[in-house]
Amino acid sequence: MSNLLAARLQMAVSLGFHIVFAVAGMAMPLLMAIAERRWLATKDPVWRELAQRWAQGTAILFAVGAVSGTVLSFELGLLWPSFMAFAGPIFGMPFALEGFAFFTEAIFLGVYLYGWDRVSPRAHWWSGVVVAVSGALSGAFVVIANGWMNTPTGFRVVDGRAADIDPIAAMNNPASPSEIVHMLLAAYAALGFAVAAIHAYMLRRDSRNAFHRRALAVALWVGGVAALLQPLSGDWIAKQVARTQPVKFAAMEGHFQTEAGAPIRIGGITDKAARRTRYALEIPYALSVLAHANPHARVTGLEEFPETDWPPVGVVHLAFDLMVGCGVAMAAVTLLGAWMAWRARQLPDARWYLSLLIACGPLGMIAIEAGWTVTEVGRQPWIIHGVMRTADAVSPMPGLWVPFVTVSSLYVFLGFVVVFLLRRHVFASPR
């Protein structure tokens, strides 16, 4: 295994592991705060029980997120020292701000988890709100840094060094706004659906259980609203990528030849040698609409770029389709549930719909993993798009497969433990 491949795999494993817990850290506090707000308003102890149970799950997920995030902040330097030596001063600012947001989140999560009997109910609820807001801010700041790697701004390159560095201009990079919205909605949708699946499972056994009915209602509201908004943000981010990173966009779509009135290709097999995507389901004109809001617009194909600047097309294209497929399914299931809820004026609790929700539980997380694959693999061979190649950034340390195997086994082990603990924790009804 080459050092570059080992480093890339270690980064992929670390990000792929961390993002699940980071998403929980962003979205779980919102669920907790909603449940506790309902308790304050109604004085119904079921709501308090729900907030507490969700808080306990959050504690486990947040702790693993905090330590795996620490690993990432070191890995930036351990694996990509030349990248950090170059980029640290340019895109470090959002990381510094993220540090403070994360600080706030950790402090008030401590108050929230351990302070039920130590602070007033109102102060306790506000702690939950602060955790939810600072969690979302943490996520936004990290995504700003990633946006800069996709569309670097705020510096010039002079003799291989960065000059005229302007960290504010770097934060104002064109990729950030749509990436932030897309990531936050993804977090709420994925977590809402995952939590909904758990409570749907419990309701299938005990359909009148008030605890699980309320839990499902909150989770469906949060997850459903986000899932319905996500296609709009997806359209926004697609147009942004088409404009600022046409090579990534072409890879996402398996789009080799530049053409006007281009179709969207769903699935298929990308054939690099023949420069075409075979056996794909084609929707005429749709790609031109997606990229430029005009059915006859020309969409730049991969052929316009030297092959050495292509990302791995097959991986990016399939990951993109997987992400979109999951997102469409979640939005459709939400619409269906909303229609049934509106008709019956109650929680959509038909057994078949609960089964459908259980089946949809993992879709959001799968979409997030696939989406980050699109962003990160789609940026290859660059670590900073158009500025620095990933191969030039990797650590000179020999034998990088050793830390890769170490970190991966650690995370596989932790992943099993978390699933085991949460399984015991969540698949239980109070009283």
Place this chain on the structure above:
Amino acid sequence: MMPLEHWLAGAILASLTAYVLGAGADFGGGVWDLLAFGPRARAQRTLIAHAIGPIWEANHVWLILVVVLLFVAFPTGFALLMTALHVPLTFMLVGIVLRGSAFTFRSYGRVSDARQEQWGRVFAVASLLTPIALGVCVGTIASGAIRTRDGRLAVGFFETWAAPFPFVVGLLAVALFAFLAAVYLTLETDDPALCDDFRARALASGVVVGLVAFAALALARRDAPGLYSGLAARSGALLFQAATGSCAVGALAAIWQRRFAAARVLAIAQAALVLWGWGWAQWPYLVPPDLTFEASAAPQAVLGLVLAALVAGGLLLVPSLVYLFRVFKAAPHH
């Protein structure tokens, strides 16, 4: 007016100090969990868990701040350190991951006692090994073994840290963290027997800190000559040493006399002075003997912005931290 890079070097040292005083003591608590014995072993472990629970994650964030400030303000120094110290840092990270997750798994496991005990053991062992790795990294930097040529690492990935001096500094870190934890814990309980347990531990670990510190100084003469001359020969060095020593002796005397609040202040001062002594002895080098803070600093405009962000963030952070500690540390609890 002090140059901006000096302010940022100071901010990094301050964050590291906060990390040592907070998270260091949390690791020290894990060490006492590992070493819990006698009729009150279970009560000792429970006290430690209660003391750490609400605050360890906030304490942990100081380390992230150190890392971020390093790469924003001193990017080439950061890249050099992450390359040279790849191996011990990876050990430290594994320890950090296992300590944090095992502690949470134990607290929230809702599983049998036997499994909780296993997680308790993982938490405790990781609490012992992580500070050693951290100390090894600090010791390696201080020893001056990380050499560069044309800005690139000019030494191997093992011989810089796989040496006696870094490991003695690792032991010093463990002893210091355990000492801090024991001193803090005397104030966390109103059970006199438990308080006595940690008083005895504070006295013992305080003596160990002194012994290991002398061993480190003696070794430094040969293995870390730059540090040694900074600590021993610079003007004012004697004063610095005297201040650290008086705090150490004063802390032990206060523990002996059961004046625990005073002991806590003195122990904090002692730990901070040990860190600042290191920083002061290797000033103006970030990675002695080849890389200064100045030479690795980011452009002034960046440093100014980062400082502004630090001030603004601090205005948010300090009241929040005060609130956290007032909620959980105002009165002893069980």
